[in-house]
Amino acid sequence: MFEFLKVRARPTGDPSHRRGKVAVTFAARLTFDDVSRRYGDTVALDHVSLDVAPGEIVCLLGPSGCGKTTLLRLAAGVERPSSGRVLLDNKEVAGPDIFVPPEKRGVGLMFQDFALFPHLSIVDNVAYGLKSLTRSEAKAEAFASLERVGLAHYASEYPHILSGGEQQRVALARAIAPRPSVLLMDEPFSGLDPRLRERMREETLVILHETSATCIVVTHDPEEAMRMGDRVALMRKGKLLQVGKALDLYRAPKNIFAARTFSDLNELPARVIGGSAATVLGMFPANGIAEGGAAIVCVRQRGVRFLPAGEGVPARVLDSRFLGDIALVELAVQGLDALILARVRESDVPQLGSEIGVKVDQGAVLVFPADNGPSQAVP
Structure with a gap:
């Protein structure tokens, strides 16, 4: 049974900011237990252990190629770990002898490029992943998700008419429509200009807190990580260097690389x-x-x-x-x-x-x- 919260609209004349109700999901604990991922001789992840509490927002921070997206793909079930385990609510979903497919994990994945289908209407884009519902039920749920991000008035339109920020919100609506217990976001704001990026971060934070889903956000922007994350997990060359609250990482970095990241x-x-x-x-x-x-x-x-x-x-x-x-x-x-x-x-x-x-x-x-x-x- 899901609760519903009434969302306060932002004081603006732009109808795209009038959002509807946001469904609260049952957040899950996400645990990476000594996870490694290798591609031949290349080590993408090197014995990474990270525990994300239910409802917590953790930002994976680090330079390109450090393993952030690979960790997300393991959580989503898009890839298998070479060693170690991935657990949801202490139940193993990936390990030496177990692999639960993506569609049975209750995990939502929001891609960097939004990945909207140009030939589908906006409401059909949002409804695309709701395979367990009838067509009418899926459209109703998709429309509700569009209301949550303030874009219900664009439901019958097509993605090409939308701005970058609006496409980002459609992608977010699609990610939250199935009410995932864990939401994974891969550099969701990287394609936006700085001012729009800041606004989208704030609006996304509001929605994430309302849904209460456990969330991992991948970013290479230290300011974004500090602004969005309850905790920040700093990565380099496939390793997890330091995990903690942004202020702790800023005040007490463990090494020069961490210090340079934040200052x-x-x-x-x-x-x-x-x-x-x-x-x-x-x-x-x-x-x-x-x-x-x-x-x-x-x-x-x-x-x-x-x-x-x-x-x-x-x-x-x-x-x-x-x-x-x-x-x-x-x-x-x-x-x-x-x-x-x-x-x-x-x-x-x-x-x-x-x-x-x-x-x-x-x-x-x-x-x-x-x-x-x-x-x-x-x-």
Whole structure:
């Protein structure tokens, strides 16, 4: 038996934002237990374990080719794991001796390109996967899903008349129409322009919370992952590097790759002396790195502060680039071969060529062993 919630329409004159009722489904726990996936000699997933609680939204974050989509395909039943198990509500659906086909898993999959059929009407696109219902029942359910995303007035039209954002909402309607216990979304906003992407994220979050389905969203955008996920699972080269709330990953990344993912950094080589990493910009706690060991001090660009000339560490302003509300300032710092970048309010940018002082906020510094991660921010 399903409950129904009344949705509050957004205050807008656009009829596409008037949405109907959203069905609440029974969310399932989704568990990946030591899952690997190999294609010949290529390892796409390397012993990944992840538990997603019922009703939780987890964002899989990482560069292209890191295994995010492969993990989704294993959950959906599109592919089989080479080893390990996939479980729904602690019931094995894929493993060494068991494989439950996709149509029997109660899992919805929303593709990156929306995959709408151009020869079918919009309501027929949404009804396409409702094979267990009669045609009239499927159309009624599809129409209800279109109401939920504010597009019921387009039911008899065809996909080619829709904007990118509207096609995204039709794809979402099709994914939620069967009331899946788990919803998998593969880069659902990547084809949209930045402003529309932000709006679609917000609208999709509303619908996901109303349906209460367990959800995994694949993205390569850290901001999107932090905005949408109850937790973020960071991946690299088929491995799960770190899982947690966005704030925890931002404040305490496990390695330099994770730190680079969530922040724009200045990276300074350092040597540990007396328990601190020594740099031109100051001494910073070395977090257990051995005495005399090599370290990398990562200073967030927003943590560089400007002082009057004669205070702090001497520096010269070389360049400034306007980025909207902030500016990116390029500095030559005395004693450093590499340039330092600082993100500040546009109104705080010093005159180009001027001599200033700089200091670093201690809270904007992360210190890692020199061998903690890749030397370059590459996939």
